[in-house]
Amino acid sequence: MRFLIILSVLLLTGCITPPVKRNFPDVPKELMEKCPELKETENTESLSKVLTVIVDNYSEYHKCKIKVDSWADWYKSQKEIFESVK
């Protein structure tokens, strides 16, 4: 009788195991790259050389901002899609 109960429980467990598998969406690999460190200026008296580095750093900031914004968009969109499946 005990074995019968155990067997029934096993069978019922098999019945209730959901076979539908759901994969977590992948993030575009471009967004997975880390933002680089800011460049440092060499020791110089030339303002133009310093400005060159500053311009590069500003540019890196903008790229990094785009990346963070893209992550936020990605999360928002994927969450909406995920929650639409019930």
Place this chain on the structure above:
Amino acid sequence: MNSFLMSFVPIEWITTAIHSIFIFGVVGLIVGSFASKIPVINAYGTIIKAIAGILLIFGLFAEGYNYASKDWITKSKEYEEKIRIAEEKSGKVNEVIKHVFVDKVKVVETERVVIQEKLKDVSVKIDSQCKITTDTVDILNQAARGKK
């Protein structure tokens, strides 16, 4: 259990088998009831009734189980379809986000090159009018490094 069986045996076969067991149970009970009233074969009638009773109970359970399983399988397939559509949407969203990101980065990079070119044009003028000290560079680098 049914879904496990269905991976080997077609669902129609299982349904037919369940219907057959149920019908055998009902018919067996009727036949057994009649047979148990006939004096010569009444012993067989009781045996038939007992077997038919077991078949009927199992058949009834299996009919219910099969009906519930079918309903569950239908819902499961609907859910799978919803997931497939969601994964398709998810893939498209990924593509759009990737393209927008790449395009925006290209714009920033182009802008950087343009500004650097402008800087090159005016560098002689800037450097002739303004000299910076080591302290300025140190402060700037300190800000660039940040606190780690």
